[in-house]
Amino acid sequence: MVDLNPKMLEDIPVTSYSDNSTLLIKTGAWKYVQPSYEDKLPACSHQCPAGNDISKALDLIARGDVAAAARLWRAGNPFPASLGRVCPHPCEDQCNRGQFGGAIAIHMMERFLGDRSLDPEFLPKAKPATGKKVAVIGGGPAGVAAAYNLALAGHAVEVFDDKPAAGGYLRTGIPAYRLPKDVLDRELALVEQTGVQFTLNTRVGRDVSFDELRNRFDAVIVTIGFHGSRPLGVPGEDHENVYNGVHLLERILAGERPELPRRMAVVGGGNTAMDVARSLLRIGVEPIVVYRRSRMEMPAIPTEVDEAIAEGIRFEFLTAPSRVIIENGKVTALECRKMRLGEPDESGRRRPIPVEGSEFPVEVGGVVTAIGETAELDFLPDEARDGWRVAADERFVTPVEGVFAAGDAAFGEGTVTAAVGAGRRVAMVVDAFLGGRELPSVAPPTQASWERPVNIDQTVHVEQLNPAYFTEVPRPEIHELDPQTRSTSFDEVVQGFTEEEAIREARRCMVCGTCNECCNCLFFCPDVAIHKRSGAFGFDIDGDHCKGCGICVEECPRNALSLVEVKS
Amino acid sequence: MAIDITTYDPKNLHLPEFDILHSGHLACPGCGAALGMRLALKALGPKTMVVIPACCWAVINGPYPYEALGVPVLQVAFETAAISASGIRAALDAQGKEGITVLAWAGDGGTFDIGFQSLSGAAERNDDIIYVCYDNEAYMNTGIQRSSATPYGAWTTTTPVESPKPEPKKNMVEIMAEHRVPYTATASLAFPEDFVRKLQKAQSIRGAKFIHLWSSCPPGHKSEERYSIRIARLAVETGVFPLYEVDYGTKYTINHEPAFTDINEYLKLQGRFRHLKPYHVENMRRNIEWEWKRLRAKVEMGEKLPLPPAPVHAPVDEGEHTPPAK
Ligand SMILES: Cc1ncc(C[n+]2csc(CCOP(=O)(O)OP(=O)(O)O)c2C)c(N)n1
Numbered sequence: 001m002v003d004l005n006p007k008m009l010e011d012i013p014v015t016s017y018s019d020n021s022t023l024l025i026k027t028g029a030w031k032y033v034q035p036s037y038e039d040k041l042p043a044c045s046h047q048c049p050a051g052n053d054i055s056k057a058l059d060l061i062a063r064g065d066v067a068a069a070a071r072l073w074r075a076g077n078p079f080p081a082s083l084g085r086v087c088p089h090p091c092e093d094q095c096n097r098g099q100f101g102g103a104i105a106i107h108m109m110e111r112f113l114g115d116r117s118l119d120p121e122f123l124p125k126a127k128p129a130t131g132k133k134v135a136v137i138g139g140g141p142a143g144v145a146a147a148y149n150l151a152l153a154g155h156a157v158e159v160f161d162d163k164p165a166a167g168g169y170l171r172t173g174i175p176a177y178r179l180p181k182d183v184l185d186r187e188l189a190l191v192e193q194t195g196v197q198f199t200l201n202t203r204v205g206r207d208v209s210f211d212e213l214r215n216r217f218d219a220v221i222v223t224i225g226f227h228g229s230r231p232l233g234v235p236g237e238d239h240e241n242v243y244n245g246v247h248l249l250e251r252i253l254a255g256e257r258p259e260l261p262r263r264m265a266v267v268g269g270g271n272t273a274m275d276v277a278r279s280l281l282r283i284g285v286e287p288i289v290v291y292r293r294s295r296m297e298m299p300a301i302p303t304e305v306d307e308a309i310a311e312g313i314r315f316e317f318l319t320a321p322s323r324v325i326i327e328n329g330k331v332t333a334l335e336c337r338k339m340r341l342g343e344p345d346e347s348g349r350r351r352p353i354p355v356e357g358s359e360f361p362v363e364v365g366g367v368v369t370a371i372g373e374t375a376e377l378d379f380l381p382d383e384a385r386d387g388w389r390v391a392a393d394e395r396f397v398t399p400v401e402g403v404f405a406a407g408d409a410a411f412g413e414g415t416v417t418a419a420v421g422a423g424r425r426v427a428m429v430v431d432a433f434l435g436g437r438e439l440p441s442v443a444p445p446t447q448a449s450w451e452r453p454v455n456i457d458q459t460v461h462v463e464q465l466n467p468a469y470f471t472e473v474p475r476p477e478i479h480e481l482d483p484q485t486r487s488t489s490f491d492e493v494v495q496g497f498t499e500e501e502a503i504r505e506a507r508r509c510m511v512c513g514t515c516n517e518c519c520n521c522l523f524f525c526p527d528v529a530i531h532k533r534s535g536a537f538g539f540d541i542d543g544d545h546c547k548g549c550g551i552c553v554e555e556c557p558r559n560a561l562s563l564v565e566v567k568s
Numbered sequence: 569m570a571i572d573i574t575t576y577d578p579k580n581l582h583l584p585e586f587d588i589l590h591s592g593h594l595a596c597p598g599c600g601a602a603l604g605m606r607l608a609l610k611a612l613g614p615k616t617m618v619v620i621p622a623c624c625w626a627v628i629n630g631p632y633p634y635e636a637l638g639v640p641v642l643q644v645a646f647e648t649a650a651i652s653a654s655g656i657r658a659a660l661d662a663q664g665k666e667g668i669t670v671l672a673w674a675g676d677g678g679t680f681d682i683g684f685q686s687l688s689g690a691a692e693r694n695d696d697i698i699y700v701c702y703d704n705e706a707y708m709n710t711g712i713q714r715s716s717a718t719p720y721g722a723w724t725t726t727t728p729v730e731s732p733k734p735e736p737k738k739n740m741v742e743i744m745a746e747h748r749v750p751y752t753a754t755a756s757l758a759f760p761e762d763f764v765r766k767l768q769k770a771q772s773i774r775g776a777k778f779i780h781l782w783s784s785c786p787p788g789h790k791s792e793e794r795y796s797i798r799i800a801r802l803a804v805e806t807g808v809f810p811l812y813e814v815d816y817g818t819k820y821t822i823n824h825e826p827a828f829t830d831i832n833e834y835l836k837l838q839g840r841f842r843h844l845k846p847y848h849v850e851n852m853r854r855n856i857e858w859e860w861k862r863l864r865a866k867v868e869m870g871e872k873l874p875l876p877p878a879p880v881h882a883p884v885d886e887g888e889h890t891p892p893a894k
């Protein structure tokens with residue numbers, strides 16, 4: 001053994017010979033910045049109103065662990081099988097893969113995982129009972145999401161709904177060709193498994209008073225949705241063959257086949273209008289969609305419009321009704337006026353302006369209105385109401401002590417997905433309230449409920465990825481029933497992914513902002529300072545030898561590391 | 569334990585998992601030469617003996633009595649990397665030891681300049697060694713003096729910004745290939761799988777092998793430490809440093825078709841090029857174009873040429889070898 005600290009020249013042998021490892025030299029002391037593993041929010045999840053942990057789940061599928069991915073997806077979202085079918089998937093618009101071959105078909109993955117987890121074994125473990133009781137008014141997506149998350153947090157939850165079955169708009173507003181009813185029923189059955197009690201056919205304010213609920217429960221959450229439809233405001237609209245779209249759709253979807261005119265105008269450009277038109281087509285009515293702006297401004301999900309057009313539905317764009325023409329007590333036509341587009345209004349869309357003298361008849365035997373919806377709030381005390389909506393602040397707290405509100409009736413986000421996200425968020429606030437904790441100034445974002453730590457203040461867009469590590473891989477084709485078959489039946493139009501297709505698609509995911517153990521950091525470290533954890537996920541950085549060069553941070557393809565200052 | 573490398577994108581790396589190089593070596597943060605050695609030892613394995621002449625790596629390996637390599641290392645005089653490696657091979661042969669790889673690992677100064685005659689000799693004798701030149705394009709260990717590997721236009725302390733280097737870089741791979749050694753190749757830190765494959769191919773061939781590894785050097789190139797791999801990648805993608813290999817000086821193979829990214833992307837990350845005027849950059853562009861024409865022509869020529877003929881040996885039944893007449 002040689003002297004590790006030779007002081008005298010004589011201590012060094014004539015032929016010097018080193019046999020002590022430099023591991024004893026702590027070169028890590030040189031650094032002033034250091035790498036640190038830090039997952040960030042991928043662009044997709046940043047955009048997902050329901051708060052799905054997309055990148056982690058897709059990574060699990062890519063590794064072949066479909067069950068773990070399905071469990072993760074269902075952890076805070078009770079409706080993956082339903083949302084995968086009905087969500088307009090804003091996540092895909094932002095997906096970074098979009099620039100490398102086409103966005104990941106995230107909604108198809110959600111549907112696949114939802115269908116895979118329709119069994120109680122996929123439910124998360126509930127926390128021990130707290131003894132607290134929560135009433136949820138309205139069994140739609142927001143209410144059920146809140147109930148599900150609160151039940152899993154250990155609270156006793158009872159959901160009140162005036163309909164014979166829960167599900168809200170998922171049941172009454174979405175046709176079976178988009179969401180088969182047994183899928184919804186099975187997801188609701190799973191929610192029941194978590195201990196949520198559904199009290200149906202019970203309207204608050206009629207069958208049970210609001211005050212009684214406040215007395216019996218520690219917290220009340222109002223999650224009623226929109227149920228009425230705004231009037232057209234044109235002469236002749238009280239004729240019996242002018243229908244409220246929301247109510248007509250509810251009846252058709254419940255299996256009723258009312259006597260309807262052979263040809264009907266559907267007024268509106270939103271999802272309800274599309275659902276009404278496509279449902280009418282399926283029961284043998286010829287619908288004509290009348291919309292006052294152009295295709296581009298339509299608020300409906302673009303693929304829904306594409307599908308409606310493919311099914312041969314006629315559209316009258318830049319057209320607004322001016323009166324219902326009635327002859328001998330019968331509707332013979334809807335008189336319309338041509339519109340042109342002016343300056344953008346508050347919604348950012350260009351305002352339609354009537355063209356003088358452009359009236360023309362659209363020959364129909366009936367009209368269906370689908371131009372925006374309203375909530376029915378009469379049961380609430382005055383201070384809990386603010387015009388057409390429930391008064392609630394950014395924490396979902398209403399002016400009435402212990403009463404919270406979320407979903408369409410409070411904020412009018414307008415999609416089922418946003419309602420699920422609101423349910424998840426209000427559950428976090430109510431859980432804090434029931435636990436006697438201080439309420440946040442703003443309700444925490446959905447991702448705050450994720451189990452894995454993520455820096456939600458940073459979103460990984462394509463500029464934050466290292467493009468050297470990604471090659472273009474095209475988006476797969478999504479199979480649909482052909483328009484001929486589907487226009488005559490309520491069978492599901494879009495066909496789900498097989499497991500093989502799902503795994504292949506998951507492998508296209510770039511797992512943005514999320515460590516997937518690709519090992520680039522480890523392989524590129526000039527100082528051999530990164531080590532794979534044995535038997536556990538992830539890596540350890542040897543602080544004694546990391547010099548803080550930052551190569552690992554730069555060469556991480558997906559931005560799952562950050563350089564942070566060394567604290568002295 | 570096998571590292572679970574999840575292979576989603578075809579670009580994920582597949583490299584040997586073990587490491588022979590130790591942490592605690594004295595390379596600067598972000599040193600490409602240090603990463604190069606780490607990869608070389610991964611590729612060649614523990615039965616390797618290394619010769620290191622005077623250069624940064626002589627310091628990186630640690631002060632007496634420490635060392636970082638984890639395999640036997642002989643540190644030798646500046647100009648003697650190749651001849652020392654040849655000597656080790658001769659000694660191993662004399663002792664009848666087989667299955668050991670002898671690796672000479674030298675800088676560009678020690679290869680292109682002062683060590684050139686000893687390297688040329690080892691190549692001519694076709695001594696069974698692998699010679700890797702980690703090329704950081706200047707004498708870095710002594711404070712950034714130009715070498716014949718320094719590129720046109722670059723700043724060094726001996727080619728100041730007022731008169732940056734006027735000559736282009738010497739083409740060492742072609743020179744070595746023209747020795748007709750069995751294997752010559754270029755390599756990049758940004759393409760570690762390619763580098764490892766080339767080392768393993770070299771290891772499988774008897775004779776003299778030469779690999780030219782382009783190496784980032786943050787203090788010498790005046791670049792950010794974290795960009796060491798990005799710059800190495802851009803050297804390849806801009807066409808500045810082609811990735812190719814040559815068998816028997818004859819068969820040229822291009823290993824990566826570059827994107828021919830704008831050379832400014834490469835230059836702007838390095839302070840040593842900051843003073844360049846547009847005409848300098850234009851000269852670089854033209855040179856890249858010319859070099860690539862030459863390289864492609866060599867590939868084409870190689871396709872038409874056979875590899876060297878198999879040797880014919882003295883017939884066994886001819887009895888005693890007759891010495892030539894006096
Ligand atoms: C004969 C001789 N001349 C000069 C030196 C001083 N010296 C030591 S390392 C070095 C530069 C080496 O440059 P290079 O081979 O490119 O390796 P780098 O330091 O760049 O890694 C010099 C000039 C020496 N050791 N021996």
Ligand code: SF4
Nearest residue numbers: 044095096509510512
């Ligand atoms: S590639 Fe994957 S993680 Fe990245 S945005 Fe798309 S779906 Fe999300």
Ligand code: SF4
Nearest residue numbers: 525546547549550552
């Ligand atoms: S590459 Fe290695 S030395 Fe450089 S910062 Fe990362 S861990 Fe530290």
Ligand SMILES: [Mg+2]
Nearest residue numbers: 675676706708
């Ligand atoms: Mg050098």
